[in-house]
Amino acid sequence: MIRLLAQRELRSLFAMPSTWFILAILQFIFTWFFLNTLQAFLEVQPQLAQLANAPGVTTVVAVPLFNMVALLLMMLVPMFTMRLIAEERRNHSFALLLSAPLSIRHIVLGKFFGLLAFLVLLITGVPLMIYSLALGTHLDHGLILGNLLGLLLLTCSYVSLGMYVSSLTAHPVIAAIGALAVLVGLWLADAAAVADNSTWHTISPLNHFQNFNAGLFDSGDVIFFVLFSAVFLLLTMRRIGNNRVYG
Amino acid sequence: MSNNISDITLSARNLKRRFGDHLVINDVSLELRRGEVLGLLGHNGAGKTTTMQMLTGCLSPNSGNIEICGISLLRQPELAKANLGYLPETPPLYRELSVNEFLNFTARLRGIRPPEIADVLAKAKRNCGLEAVGKKIIGTLSKGYQQRVGIAQAIIHDPAVIVLDEPTVGLDPAQIREVRTLIRELGDVHSVILSTHLLSEVESVCDRVEIMQQGRLIYSDTSEHMRQHENVSGFIVVLRNPPPLDLLEGIAGISHIEPLSASKFRVLHKPQDNPKSTLLSLAEQHGWQLEQLTPLQATLEDVYVRITSPETTTPPEESTQ
Numbered sequence: 393m394i395r396l397l398a399q400r401e402l403r404s405l406f407a408m409p410s411t412w413f414i415l416a417i418l419q420f421i422f423t424w425f426f427l428n429t430l431q432a433f434l435e436v437q438p439q440l441a442q443l444a445n446a447p448g449v450t451t452v453v454a455v456p457l458f459n460m461v462a463l464l465l466m467m468l469v470p471m472f473t474m475r476l477i478a479e480e481r482r483n484h485s486f487a488l489l490l491s492a493p494l495s496i497r498h499i500v501l502g503k504f505f506g507l508l509a510f511l512v513l514l515i516t517g518v519p520l521m522i523y524s525l526a527l528g529t530h531l532d533h534g535l536i537l538g539n540l541l542g543l544l545l546l547t548c549s550y551v552s553l554g555m556y557v558s559s560l561t562a563h564p565v566i567a568a569i570g571a572l573a574v575l576v577g578l579w580l581a582d583a584a585a586v587a588d589n590s591t592w593h594t595i596s597p598l599n600h601f602q603n604f605n606a607g608l609f610d611s612g613d614v615i616f617f618v619l620f621s622a623v624f625l626l627l628t629m630r631r632i633g634n635n636r637v638y639g
Numbered sequence: 640m641s642n643n644i645s646d647i648t649l650s651a652r653n654l655k656r657r658f659g660d661h662l663v664i665n666d667v668s669l670e671l672r673r674g675e676v677l678g679l680l681g682h683n684g685a686g687k688t689t690t691m692q693m694l695t696g697c698l699s700p701n702s703g704n705i706e707i708c709g710i711s712l713l714r715q716p717e718l719a720k721a722n723l724g725y726l727p728e729t730p731p732l733y734r735e736l737s738v739n740e741f742l743n744f745t746a747r748l749r750g751i752r753p754p755e756i757a758d759v760l761a762k763a764k765r766n767c768g769l770e771a772v773g774k775k776i777i778g779t780l781s782k783g784y785q786q787r788v789g790i791a792q793a794i795i796h797d798p799a800v801i802v803l804d805e806p807t808v809g810l811d812p813a814q815i816r817e818v819r820t821l822i823r824e825l826g827d828v829h830s831v832i833l834s835t836h837l838l839s840e841v842e843s844v845c846d847r848v849e850i851m852q853q854g855r856l857i858y859s860d861t862s863e864h865m866r867q868h869e870n871v872s873g874f875i876v877v878l879r880n881p882p883p884l885d886l887l888e889g890i891a892g893i894s895h896i897e898p899l900s901a902s903k904f905r906v907l908h909k910p911q912d913n914p915k916s917t918l919l920s921l922a923e924q925h926g927w928q929l930e931q932l933t934p935l936q937a938t939l940e941d942v943y944v945r946i947t948s949p950e951t952t953t954p955p956e957e958s959t960q
Contacts, residue, residue, distance in 0.1 A: 397748075400744050404736060483731075484728075485731040487731045488725075488731035490697040491696055492720060493721040493749065494717065494720075494748070636696075636699045
């Protein structure tokens with residue numbers, strides 16, 4: 393059932409022209425950024441070669457690219473999560489799911505994995521571009537895989553938070569603005585906090601991604617992302633359940 | 640007796656629902672048998688939609704119990720809902736999908752196995768007249784067609800109980816007739832509960848009527864009986880060459896006669912002796928040229944207004960003046 397709902401979510405996404413438009417624009421941005429960084433790397437490579445412990449192509453090209461994707465996702469995910477529940481409410485199609493033989497868990501997880509699958513597809517271009525460099529040079533696989541894992545976990549946390557905001561309202565635009573405000577707010581608070589042990593660092597998903605981005609695999613970060621996503625998924629389920637109770 | 644119980648497909652007992660301090664549904668109990676079409680009738684805001692949302696699990700009642708085919712909707716919602724088809728007031732559609740894709744999704748959502756889907760889909764489309772638009776995007780269809788897609792998703796899995804909230808709203812007269820025929824057919828095999836404020840709908844498709852007002856069921860009977868709620872004995876007669884009024888008044892059995900125009904009269908009589916045959920033979924003898932004779936029948940509308948008006952004792956003629 394979760395798979396069926398996820399498939400429906402994907403099919404609806406791909407049935408809309410705007411999805412294809414965003415896909416195309418993003419591929420363009422990713423590629424343009426990648427080629428630019430690559431060119432910059434090629435220009436400074438002779439100087440780098442003289443250093444003792446010089447950073448490789450992975451560090452100079454892949455790491456900033458992943459960082460840029462993470463930032464873009466922060467802006468982008470609310471545009472997609474806003475539809476998940478708010479739009480179903482507005483179109484009155486939610487009654488179809490509520491009166492079907494499904495539990496709320498199925499509904500929430502189906503939507504979550506549906507959108508996650510789409511976003512994974514959206515960023516597949518990035519590792520493909522980076523691995524195209526493997527034709528001519530040696531890459532740091534560990535760093536790339538760590539970044540990919542971090543990006544996946546980060547996306548999970550964004551989607552679950554966006555879906556929760558979407559479940560609070562029947563207006564997709566409000567859901568988008570709300571989710572964007574929370575995500576950007578967490579990011580800014582994290583960036584502005586000076587103290588090393590500030591709570592803002594602890595609760596900001598992007599801060600936890602920085603470790604993955606730098607090639608540091610900390611199980612604490614993984615646990616943070618899993619907990620963050622789980623909390624918001626559970627809150628969404630609760631919110632939909634309350635809908636039945638409070639109308 | 641046990642046979643009777645298994646025939647009951649939907650039973651709701653003592654449903655109560657409040658929104659804030661406002662008690663919207665007050666002690667509603669309903670029962671529906673296989674092969675029965677129940678019409679839920681009421682003014683706007685009487686609580687019809689809220690009742691239907693509770694019967695389909697979209698809203699939890701504050702108290703009360705709902706069973707679908709003997710399975711509790713509140714305790715085992717997933718099992719109970721498998722026997723349920725629901726068309727809300729606004730059809731629940733994914734406008735960006737095609738009709739085929741959407742119906743395919745709803746069929747699988749209701750647990751129909753992939754090999755059976757093609758058959759089920761074809762049958763639902765045939766029943767709802769959707770064969771020609773299968774590949775069209777739902778958002779581009781007219782309101783009438785969207786409503787049909789809504790009905791198709793509610794019946795696609797052949798559920799025991801079908802709940803339709805104002806199913807003919809937004810359809811043109813020909814479509815209304817088709818949908819009513821469809822509901823009548825469905826009602827022979829399944830149980831259908833439909834809400835409406837169109838009395839003609841109740842007259843043409845429902846076996847039984849429940850009238851709802853301010854969150855209560857205030858009247859329940861077969862639609863046949865409801866029509867006889869206030870028995871009127873009389874007829875309208877048109878005579879092309881009428882005699883003086885006092886001559887007509889003198890005919891045995893006529894208790895009251897009222898001229899509606901020069902040639903048209905409303906005749907009231909006691910239920911036990913009908914002066915129709917006397918009038919017919921007199922008209923023939925004296926050349927009154929009888930043109931039309933229509934028995935008076937209280938329409939459901941009269942009865943409905945009488946039942947739902949605050950002073951139920953006031954006859955409608957007086958209350959409307």
